[in-house]
Amino acid sequence: MTAVDNEPITFDLDAAEGFLRMFHVAHPEAGPVGPRLSRVRDEVAGTGTYRHTPEELSYGARIALRDSGWCTSGVPWRRLKVRDLRGFRNAAAVAGGCVEHLRLAGNGGEIRPLITVFAPDGPTAPGPCIWNEQLIRYAGYPDGPDRRLGDRRYAAFTDTVRGMGWQPPEARGRFDVLPLVVETAHEGARLFTVPPDVVHEVRLEHPELPWFGRLGLRWHAVPVIANMRLSIGGVHYPAAPFNSWFVGSEIGARSLADEHAHGAAREVAEAMGLDTSTERSLWRDRAVVELNRAVLHSFDLAQVTITDHHAESLHRLSWLRSRQRPAGNRPAFRLDPGAARRARAGGPARFSPHPVETTRPQYPGRLAELLRRRAGT
Template identity: 65%
Template sequence: MTAIRSGLLPARQAPATDDHPTDPAAAEEFLRAFHDAHPDAGPLAPRLSQVRADIARSGTYRHTTEELTHGARIALRDSGWCTSGVPWRHVQVRDLRGLRNASPVARECFEHLRLATNGGRIRPLITVFAPDSPRRPGPRIWNEQVVRYAGYPGSDGGTLGDPRYAGFTTAAQRLGWKPPARRGRFDHLPLVVETAHEGPAAFTVPRDVVQEVPLEHPDLPWFARLGLRWHTVPLISNLHLVIGGIRYPAVPFNTWFVGTEIGTRGLADENAYGVVQEVAGELGLDTSSERTLWRDRAIVEINRAVLFSFDSARVTVTDHHAETLHRLGSPRPASGSARPAFVRPADADRRAREGAPACFPLVARTSSAG
């Protein structure tokens, strides 16, 4: 369901480095768009002069809170994660650009989760941590979502939990994370935050900030006995936000779930929990051939259970039909090389699944510490 950009950025959107400071043209393109959208922001010319001078002096510039908020909202709107009903123009942007150490970044990710959960009335939020700048990269988050479930290899060759994250689970243990003494199918993985000066560190997600919904079916009493559940807030955490040539590499954000993200992709998919066979067996379906469409029928019932359970728990969720209509009715994002965007960096998916490779080489930490 996502339209998030992947791969390398156009040259004018490349982040600042020692050899490549922020491109003034990218900054100017964004600032002109911002002032067009916010005529009450004051005259453009003095702001452009200030930004050009800052880039010439330091290699980068600092967004005002208003510019940051506007850019983050536009990027969310165009990201593909902006589900129907999300008031993107009024989404709160938490400006935490002063935080770049792993521990406070993790702490504020957990606070974001608590605020977003909002007793089940999911509140869309964006939290922005320190940006990349010449000679000083910002923090990175390995997890694709702050809440994901561990996967433990079994002696029979199978996996207890979510097999998509078996590699990440092993890597987290190498970083010092300890699974529960009694391992289960829905153990929360730690949050891994990496900085150039500290390296990667694993932080246990506090249990009291994670709301989960046990799944039951409106017509099938046996469904509850499967013991399935899912967390309520899709807090995306490993995408980078680029605004006017500045890259913010740690920007967790959330809207709310589409039911099929849980039912079809998380629970039914054979590469994830793979419960479709079990559900089909309970339904008494003929699984001897795919032409009986047993898989489709089982997936429908799994998705019915997700929507019914979230609605019963009074937790915000939308369905894929509403999302289709929402996307058909939404205007296509305007083009522009410096348009604010969430981007998926190289190796982000691999890091989220395998817990490798690290974002920064050891030499960066050694030289920074010195």
């Protein structure tokens, strides 16, 4: 067996059978489940795992996203596009697939929900993993004259990738895009620059405050969650990035306003002339409201898909009333403790005891171009 995060990979045949029965109930055109179960049992007996058909993979990924709660309102989960890249195990290929995911999902502002599935864990060859929490995240700089520069949530991650060879821009900014970190068992952790042409950002302005645009705030358009493990019928896909679209308050309240992230609430409040000497003035609340208004206004102005937190609250209540209860054989997205630590601290590496490879960022644009030509897009 291969150790991953210091835990052996084991196979759950009951989960496979439960999922396949579920799939065949939903897809009667696939025929009776018995012959498929027999083939899977033989495959597991011979290899220690089995391979999903493209139809099974698509169904499992869609159900996992639907049931996870990450599917924002308005997303037609039955029509989510599933990109089957299970043959991609090398870091450069995975990075190129992620770049193409961003390109396709951006879709000129009309965000297209996608899931890209890379190679699974297996008894002899564990799948790759992506360290980043999202494919696009901004650096945080805890050192230097301005300790408030950038996104403080990723200050430790920024330090780690700098130690691995990433060079931030000579003039550091508040919105410097971090490199992708892709780790494989045979290559270690490698860095890849995210090409600027797939980083679609929206510059923020306010519908009523003309000075707001001069603050220089902006945010990326596509939230691609990258570090969750997709589990389908006993098979685990550690790299399966997926996206829907942003809820405005995720950007305005959580990422921009929060003192532990970009900390822009005070800056906005001071520009509004509010009393920031005491919390009882509720300056922070007023600033957050205006940040959220600016986000929704700017995304709408740029014709980039976004939803607001009121619509999302209604959607979430409906989801809670109708969702399936967790079961071992249902497809799911899961965040492993090690993956959560890597996303914020930049370690520890998934494949212990292999050392993290020190390398300069690589530009995957050429690979993405080849993939795009092959797909005929």
